[in-house]
Amino acid sequence: MMQYGGDYNPEQWPEEVWPDDVARMREAGVTMVSLGIFAWSRIQPAEGVFNFGWLDRVIDLLHEGGIAVDLATATASPPPWASAIYPELLPSDENGAVYWPGSRQQFAPTSPVYRRLAAELVTRLAERYAAHPAVTMWHVNNEYGCHLNLDYSDAARDAFRVWLEDRFGTIAELNEAWGTYFWSQRYSSFAEVFPPRKAPYSHNPAQLIDFRRFTSDALLECYLMEKRIIRASGATQPITTNFMGAFKPADYWRWAQEMDVITDDCYPDPNDPESFRAAAFQRDLMRSLKPHVPWLLMEQASNALNWRPTNAPKAPGQMAALSMQAVARGADGILFFQWRQSRSGAEKFHSAMLPHAGTDTRTWREVVALGAELGDLPDLPVGARDATVAIVFDWENWWAIESPDHPVVLDYLALVQRWYAAAHRQHVQVDLVRASADLTGYRLVIAPQLYLLRDDGAANLSDFVSSGGQLLMTAFSDVVDEFDRFRPGGYLTQLGGLLGVGVEDFGALVPPDSAGPGQSQAPISSPAGEIVGTLLAEEIHASDATIVGTFVGGRLNGRPAFTVNSVGSGRAWYLATIPDAVGTGSLLAYLFTEAGIDPVLAGLPTSVEVARRGDVVTVINHDSTPVSVTVVGTDLLTGENVESFVLPAFGYRFIQSPEVSREA
Ligand code: GAL
Numbered sequence: 001m002m003q004y005g006g007d008y009n010p011e012q013w014p015e016e017v018w019p020d021d022v023a024r025m026r027e028a029g030v031t032m033v034s035l036g037i038f039a040w041s042r043i044q045p046a047e048g049v050f051n052f053g054w055l056d057r058v059i060d061l062l063h064e065g066g067i068a069v070d071l072a073t074a075t076a077s078p079p080p081w082a083s084a085i086y087p088e089l090l091p092s093d094e095n096g097a098v099y100w101p102g103s104r105q106q107f108a109p110t111s112p113v114y115r116r117l118a119a120e121l122v123t124r125l126a127e128r129y130a131a132h133p134a135v136t137m138w139h140v141n142n143e144y145g146c147h148l149n150l151d152y153s154d155a156a157r158d159a160f161r162v163w164l165e166d167r168f169g170t171i172a173e174l175n176e177a178w179g180t181y182f183w184s185q186r187y188s189s190f191a192e193v194f195p196p197r198k199a200p201y202s203h204n205p206a207q208l209i210d211f212r213r214f215t216s217d218a219l220l221e222c223y224l225m226e227k228r229i230i231r232a233s234g235a236t237q238p239i240t241t242n243f244m245g246a247f248k249p250a251d252y253w254r255w256a257q258e259m260d261v262i263t264d265d266c267y268p269d270p271n272d273p274e275s276f277r278a279a280a281f282q283r284d285l286m287r288s289l290k291p292h293v294p295w296l297l298m299e300q301a302s303n304a305l306n307w308r309p310t311n312a313p314k315a316p317g318q319m320a321a322l323s324m325q326a327v328a329r330g331a332d333g334i335l336f337f338q339w340r341q342s343r344s345g346a347e348k349f350h351s352a353m354l355p356h357a358g359t360d361t362r363t364w365r366e367v368v369a370l371g372a373e374l375g376d377l378p379d380l381p382v383g384a385r386d387a388t389v390a391i392v393f394d395w396e397n398w399w400a401i402e403s404p405d406h407p408v409v410l411d412y413l414a415l416v417q418r419w420y421a422a423a424h425r426q427h428v429q430v431d432l433v434r435a436s437a438d439l440t441g442y443r444l445v446i447a448p449q450l451y452l453l454r455d456d457g458a459a460n461l462s463d464f465v466s467s468g469g470q471l472l473m474t475a476f477s478d479v480v481d482e483f484d485r486f487r488p489g490g491y492l493t494q495l496g497g498l499l500g501v502g503v504e505d506f507g508a509l510v511p512p513d514s515a516g517p518g519q520s521q522a523p524i525s526s527p528a529g530e531i532v533g534t535l536l537a538e539e540i541h542a543s544d545a546t547i548v549g550t551f552v553g554g555r556l557n558g559r560p561a562f563t564v565n566s567v568g569s570g571r572a573w574y575l576a577t578i579p580d581a582v583g584t585g586s587l588l589a590y591l592f593t594e595a596g597i598d599p600v601l602a603g604l605p606t607s608v609e610v611a612r613r614g615d616v617v618t619v620i621n622h623d624s625t626p627v628s629v630t631v632v633g634t635d636l637l638t639g640e641n642v643e644s645f646v647l648p649a650f651g652y653r654f655i656q657s658p659e660v661s662r663e664a
Helices: 017-028 053-064 080-085 112-129 154-168 171-178 205-232 252-256 275-289 318-328 362-376 395-401 412-425 455-466 581-595
Strands: 003-008 032-035 068-072 135-139 263-265 295-299 331-336 389-392 430-433 444-447 470-474 501-505 522-525 531-537 539-542 546-551 560-567 570-575 577-579 608-613 616-621 627-635 641-647 652-656
Touching: 003 017, 003 295, 003 362, 017 053, 017 362, 032 053, 032 135, 032 331, 053 068, 080 112, 112 205, 154 171, 154 205, 171 205, 205 252, 205 395, 252 275, 252 395, 263 275, 275 295, 275 318, 275 412, 275 430, 275 608, 318 331, 318 362, 318 608, 318 616, 318 652, 331 362, 389 412, 395 412, 412 430, 412 581, 444 455, 444 581, 455 470, 455 570, 470 581, 501 560, 522 560, 522 577, 531 546, 531 560, 531 581, 539 560, 570 577, 570 581, 577 581, 616 627, 616 641, 641 652
Parallel strands: 003 032, 003 331, 032 068, 068 135, 263 295, 295 331, 389 430, 389 444, 444 470, 470 570
Antiparallel strands: 501 539, 522 531, 522 546, 531 577, 546 560, 560 570, 608 616, 616 652, 627 641, 627 652
């Protein structure tokens, strides 16, 4: 069943308003609300004092109205009394400056006091509501790591040392892994190690990446602590916390294993005409994190935001189009931040399902219409593994590749999204995977800039090619091990044999607008069409590979740029640079042909999105120009048989079609 609703913050309103909330929710087709996310100070006004009466009443009221509750544990924002009594629970930045109360989320995730207070609150909540029939899901904390990506407090320092001791056992092991004879960094004990606080110059990159791993683990420990408490109370409902798409501080591949259902918050900028593509990436990532369980869009905006410098409204119809994009890409629920627009506080200009201006508003009408449509939509197939193309996206690599002191500064997420966007423009469905994932069923795997490549990932990619898959590796890949050390024997030490190439050197390309004489672009001549290399142009040699494309002009004139090596029935491609957006599209089109990959639907403009869930194809027009679409099947919203139709601006259709099945 499709869920519909939003964050509900009744603590911001007098109790007389609540019945009106429930009545309006029913009018809008709301099925579920996330309750109490920022209600800690209302539930627990002082240490040891709990006030559940109001929460009992509001949960009962919702239940009577047939609205299910995704009950929050309320631990995201400790009340002011908590830090007044225990200032040590406050987090710090890298300079030691404290983040004070007065906003939200001011807690050090590793603080023992914070964890004790959170545990006490969650214990009481879980015991009280585990068996309440209204509660159908648990919403742990909120957006772990948001605002405060990294905490450098004394609590973090102490916990980091314990984490390192667990990881390495002895300080000698740490010294070896981190290469601490460099710059006289050798440690005598774990008590000498700090988080990477402000230092005169670059930190040890191994310390940086371990601090990232530690931070992701520390946040996850908070989640797991609460999850254990909820389960210990006898609660059987699914437990989750809301993700934020590709969010750098938390390795969601690791986190997803601990979620019963993936939930996500997504706020594309209506002023950015390409933001729907980035949103599509985010939806596909969420589906890929747990492919066999439909995810929920936990937060989006009904209209404008408050937190960008300019908060453009959504165009008429755009909110529904973006909502249906989530459904098309595997979501079984659409929720908003928030139900009723706040009267005070920092988010009073943030749109809501029920606007401050009331029900005679476009926003309200669109919210009601969407609720009705979602209610009419039949259950959709799960949508797991409908793609034959996968793009590797890896958090550890993200952390490592963006360390300072590299040949060139790379924005890993943007580079991965460039490949994704190119596939999206060509209407080819894509999953996101880790290098070590089960790759059975994919025909083509693209691994952009896999700088940090673990042994298991390398072995898995090799097996994929040996079993007949096609793999594209790109420049600056297979460079370091998990400690950000070069491996003995140069570069591409794990996959050079598979690819049939060796990398001699990386070769930064300077930014096109820089004044110096350095080469800024590296054009390539190849059967894949116009490709211009950017950022890096590697000096490679082909040992076993066939050279498909060469650099043209500049210092690498005539040297190999694009190669292929056949391994059994599989093929391993290597591109010794990073193509620009146009080149990425050309190259991908070439590889799709080579690997026999078809679009979900052919011949549509790039502003039309196409996605599949099993035998259901969704087409969405993200542009203001109407578009003709041809696909034979049944329209799931109207029940009509269709062959072709015109999609107006922000129009969408869900078509169950025998034509759209996964090719053999
Ligand atoms: C999210 C947060 C919500 C609300 C929303 C505003 O990050 O979870 O509580 O602040 O942003 O867009």
